Amino acid sequence: MKRILLRLFRILAKSLLLIYIVAANVAFITLYYYVLWAIVDLFVPQAMHHLSAAWHIPMSVLVFMPLILVVLYMLYCVSPVNLWVLRTREGFVPLQGARKSLIDGLLAEMKVEGRYTFYGNDSLRLNAMAFGTRSIGLTEGAFRTFSNEELKGVISHELGHIHHHDFIYSSLVYSLQRPGSLALWGIFQIPIGFFRFLGTLLGHNGELNGFCLLAIRLLELAYAGIVLIVYRLCALVDANINKYSEYRCDAYALRYRCGAGLLSALRRIQELEIANDPHRMTFSEYMMSTHPSTHKRIDRIGQRLAASARPGR
Secondary structure, three states: OHHHHHHHHHHHHHHHHHHHHHHHHHHHHHHHHHHHHHHHHHHOOOHHHHHHHHHOOOHHHHHOHHHHHHHHHHHHHOOHHHHHHHHHHOOOEEOOHHHHHHHHHHHHHHOOOOOOEEEEEOOOOOOEEEEOOOEEEEEHHHHHHOOHHHHHHHHHHHHHHHHOOHHHHHHHHHHHHHHHHHHHHHHHHHHHHHHHHHHHHHOOOOOOOHHHHHHHHHHHHHHHHHHHHHHHHHHHHHHHHHHHHHHHHHHHHHHOOOHHHHHHHHHHHHHHHHHHOOOOOOHHHHHHOOOOOHHHHHHHHHHHHHHHOOOOO
């Protein structure tokens, strides 16, 4: 019962966050669009109507252009084209030869159902990531460092991300926040630019007029406040939702009986983390991190393995 309630809570939290992000960013994009429309109409009256007539574009399309652009960008972010861009940026290419044969053998041992494409790159970091709904990338460092059982544990964790559609969710969040944040910046830059121009005209010796300077500072403060309330708050909530997603995918490894392998892989990662940075994360760093601390993941997996090994389980 407790697990069901936690799952429902996570679903509700993710849904509310996505609704909040959609509402805020669509509002910013729409407002910025109509502010630009008003500015164009101020200097060229009925400019949009002339554009509609000249290009045979219905006015309804121009009116709803922000929503159309948002939907198109969201579709791009979850499309194969964007997946290819992301893989190319990280240097991932399809596995061939011995690496592919190794992965095929591991998947057969795990009894994984469905077809997945695996990619590799030359990075020596210990890392793996899921792309879209059928792709997983493994770094060269992972192949060189992890044993076969550890690779199975890492792969099962990434299969958890695919099974729970984490990439699609994060892509939707990103596809809204990026244009929304740019639109919000543009909304404030228009009046800030106006007051800078006016302040220069009214000022003396190259200094801005006092009133205009105050207006600029207030606008910058308002912009920073909205960014803090909307984007920093969203980042904080999303980071902590993502922590539970990582725990959930760690638990998913038990489905393929790969918990021990994942536990061993995480211990290797923890050794490297301690060697590279012996200081533990501060509270603020932990709250903004998208991943829980490695030692907490190790503790949770160890507890689950111990519980599953008890008689009668």
